[in-house]
Amino acid sequence: MEQNISKVIILGSAALKIGEAGEFDYSGSQAIKALKQEGIYTVLVNPNIATIQTSDHLADKVYLLPVTPDFIEGVIKKEKPDGILLSFGGQTALNCGLELDKQGVLEKYNVKVLGTPISVIQATEDRQTFIEKLNEIDVLVPESRAAESVESALETANELGYPVMIRLAFALGGLGSGVCWNDDEVTELASKAFSYTKQLLIEEYLKGWKEVEYEVVRDSYDNCITVCNMENFDPLGIHTGESIVIAPSQTLTNSEYHHLREIAIKTVRHLGIIGECNIQYALDPNSAEYRVIEVNARLSRSSALASKATGYPLAFIAAKLGLGYSLTELKNSITLSTMACFEPALDYVVVKIPRWDLKKFKKVSTEIGSSMKSVGEVMSIGKTFQEALQKALRMLDIGAWGVVCNPDEIGLKPDREAMLQELTFPTDERVFSIPYALKDGMSVAEIHEHTRIDPWFLHKIANIVRVEQLISEYSGGNCPRHILDEAKRVGFSDPQLATLLDSTERIIRKMRLNYGLRPYVKQIDTLAGEYPAQTNYLYLTYNASEDDIKLGDASSVIVLGSGTYRIGSSVEFDWCCVNAVKTVKNENFRSILINYNPETVSTDYDEVDRLYFDEIRLETVMDIYEMEKPEGVIISMGGQVSNNLALPLERLGAKILGTNATQIDRAEDRHKFSSMLDSLGIDQPEWSELTSKQEAKAFAHKVSYPVLVRPSYVLSGAAMGVATSDEEIDMFLDKAIKLSEDHPVVISKFLSNSKEIELDAVAQNGDIINFAISEHVENAGVHSGDATLVLPPQRTYLETIRRVKQIANKIAHNLAITGPFNIQFIAKGNSVKVIECNLRASRSFPFVSKVIKQNLIETATKAILGRPLPSNGSSFMELEYVGVKASHFSFTRLLGADPTLGVEMASTGEVGCLGDDFHEALLKAMKSVGFKFPLQTVLLSTGPLENKVNFIDSAKLLQKMNTTLYATTGTYNFMKENGIDVRLASWPDEDEASNVLDILTENPFDLVINIPKNFQKEELTFGYQIRRKAVDHAIPLITNIQLAKRFVEAVYWKPESDLKIKAWQDY
DSSP states (O other), X not given: OOTTOOEEEEEOOOSOBTTBOTHHHHHHHHHHHHHHHTTOXXXXXXXXXXXXXXXXXXXXXXEOOOOSHHHHHHHHHHHOOSEEEOTTSHHHHHHHHHHHHHTTHHXXXXXXXXXXXXXXXXXXXXXXXXXXXXXXXXOOOOSEEEESSHHHHHHHHHHHOSSEEEEETTOSTTTTOEEEOSHHHHHHHHHHHTTTOSOEEEEEOOTTOEEEEEEEEEOTTOOEEEEEEEEESSOTTSOTTTSOEEESOSSOOHHHHHHHHHHHHHHHXXXXXXXXXXXXXXXXXXXXXXXXXXXXXXXXXXXXXHHHHHOOOHHHHHHHHHTTOOTTTOBOTTTSSSBTTSOOBOSSEEEEEEEOOGGGSTTOOOBOOSSOOOOEEXXXXXXXXXXXXXXXXXXXXXXXXXXXXXXXXXXXXXXXHHHHHHHHSOBTTHHHHHHHHHHTTOOHHHHHHHHOOOHHHHHHHHHHHXXXXXXXXXXXXXXXXXXXXXXXXXXXXXXXXXXXXXXXXXXXXXXXXXXXXXXXXXXXXSBTTSSOOOOOEEEEESSOSSOSSOOSOSOEEEEEOOOSOBTTBSHHHHHHHHHHHHHHHHTTSEEEEEEOOTTOSTTSTTSSSEEEESOOSHHHHHHHHHHHOOSEEEOSSSHHHHHTTHHHHHHTTOOEESSOHHHHHHHHSHHHHHHHHHHHTOOOOOEEEOSOHHHHHHHHHHHOSOEEEEESSOSTTTTOEEEOSHHHHHHHHHHHHHHOSSXXXXXXXXXXXXXXXXEEEEEETTEEEEEEEEEEEEETTSOTTTSOEEESOSSSOHHHHHHHHHHHHHHHHHTTOOEEEEEEEEEETTEEEEEEEESSOOTTHHHHHHHHTOOHHHHHHHHHTTOOOOOOOSOGGGOSSEEEEEEEXXXXXXXXXXXXXXXXXXXXXXXXXXXXSHHHHHHHHHHHTTOOOSOOEEEEEOOSHHHHHHHHHHHHHHHHTTOEEEEOHHHHHHHHHTTOOOEEOBOTTSOOSSBHHHHHHHSOOSEEEEOOSSSOOOSOOHHHHHHHHHHHTTOOEEOOHHHHHHHHHHHHHSOGGGSOOOOGGGO
């Protein structure tokens, strides 16, 4: 190891976004653990306040600041580190590091880049250099050329011949890439792409080739191993982050596997990578010809998957190699008996499937391709591909029960033409369409012809269809044991069997247990059972005859995780789960966690005593519960996924720890909750329970539009909507009724121009022990997960805060709450109304805990375990600084989606920054999610008249800062009349030489402010075109009038030089 490194700075990846998500919290946390083990002082820069890595128990110092060159230089100047790690924070950290090197900052302060040298990173990121490097060792790459302009892109495309693949340099998650079939498509794609990059790569498109990946580790002594090889279920052309991935690969021949492994090692050695990297291949299934597509000289989402799939801690080892260790000196921290230079061998199959949330967006394209749109992923483990595939499809939590017998017939198409369209140009539902194609009489060969999915996988799906038909023959009667056993071995769940046998899940469970059919617990040991494993890294399978470990032999507590990341349930809940299992451990129980998300820290092997990498579903949780015999289950940490199991688990005899299930139902069921508030005399918006559209419309006319429609038991406002007319009521009701047939839909008066306030708290036996109140910058009507949060509140009356506290006490007492809870309020003047109450941790818990520096989850877990707790004395109102949480939106990746905010959540991640005052914290947070200042050129399109009047003072501030203002016609006329110097950006249907869309394309804007006129219109308006153009050309966009005003004020009053470089610990 290098002796002169005593302080290292680590760059995080900032907010979670599509293509760069929780996997970097996991790899960064492992890197910090590795450095601390060596006694190195660690400094982390990451504004993502919801992550584990920004917790007090990991890095020695945490800066919640933007990962941009100017701020990082400030931290380097202040901290004087010896080294810097760039490969643990995704593309954000890597690009920032390259920029710091280019500006000479690293050299100036004498900071050494640990791990892969900068010159090597550049060689892998710059497409032209990369191709030249591989040509030197005769490694094949797709025929391609780099282009620096739209003209040269067109020229190259025509020389190579269509179709061509376009990729961006220095980008992540296939950002902006795509297949182009003609000149028009190249022009459109290239002109958008140059907003993000200086260089494009135009290459031959290898349609129908397989995509295969290897994770490779190399040390500075040239020792090199491959840790995991994986193959995509989908052929080339679908980004690996959008594809189903299988490890280890199932369809490669032995010679193909070894040939590609040799090339991987040769390439990585030639490039000179130190640490971990991932190499992607295209492989021709007919001739064994290959091409190297790319090498990522950093940890990627594939490396998080490979770590979890093999049990080999890639990020931890990579950090050690960056310090100069060799592979032969390091132990594998999972087996504790083998060295890190052993290549893992697997005696099980792992399947990863992406989770998309495309239905949340208006007008989004659902076709999947070379650019990532998925927001999360799941990983399942089984002894066979079929078992793992069916498990993984259930884990997605989209209502699917497996490959077949799904509710709502997911994947069924109206006719053969639509089916062929789905097979050839896939959407997120293709895997569900394949069984229907088989039942419709298509052969495996035909399906292969259209999908280019390897026949081996298709035959396995055909076998699942065969078993489905076999079981359905026993519908309504008794199913013989051997058939039930076969069904279980290929991954059928109890609900699937209940559908086929025309029975209920409960009866199937009873029959299965009477037959003595239960899953067995297996251990992942990375070396296929050759060496004794020390790990408690477990999964369930029916393809076994004994358990690998002793079950139920200690006093334990099960914590349910949060499952896949999706819009509305993300890394915040992972933070809650990790803190809960830590507390369970400290209170002397064996901690057991069930979770299946490979991107998380909670599924790391050393966070918990027993990790079940398996489904969070009634059947599986009960199987584990009955084997482990715990003291009880904690369901309030994993968001809505685990909370929804409250009543079902209790009915089957499981003990729920904390608030009891009946009370959870009283808060979740909209009708019961609203009735309870009425009986307590607590004010709420006028409401009514829906039984018909007629009644709904009558109610809406009585209280006058707008009204809010909301189903029960949902997270992130799924299927919620603000209706402003009778037509819109019809539209939302169709959506909502489908979502919650067993639970009521409630309609209430929507209060516009009101303030929204949140309370996050912990109670024990109905008494509040600790709490904090934060306010939203935006008025009510923006989902709390998308809103900008401020703590302590800056613009809320003290009387309002007093009332919020009183109401919270009443509710906590009435529901006898024990554990974490969150209540949302709406305030206008001094009147306070309750919108909803969640009897679980909410997504603002990590933000609140880190701002007030009191871990509310630790307190909540102790309350749940019945430990006596004193009431908290200090008040969040006494803080001498302000915290601001801002949301990150990934609209750029969601082609066609309308980038507006409403009551249904749209953001994929968040940041939280601190400042001595509100302006400082807001600017740091806005900069962290991509906003730019100073504001040199701004476009205004402010919508209704009251907004124009509202914004006039802010427009004057912009003018004082010498900002060039453009405005659309109505806003232009209004601003002109009020003496503001503004240029006209006319609407497309007005006869002007250049309109607003041309102006946006031709000029560099720093900000677009576009306030939509109404809540939910779905038509293609000019406003939508402006918003989409801004997003497609990487121009920061604000669509909320309150946020626009606060942001302009902050930029005016707080010059950038006044933003302090101050660590979280120093506030």
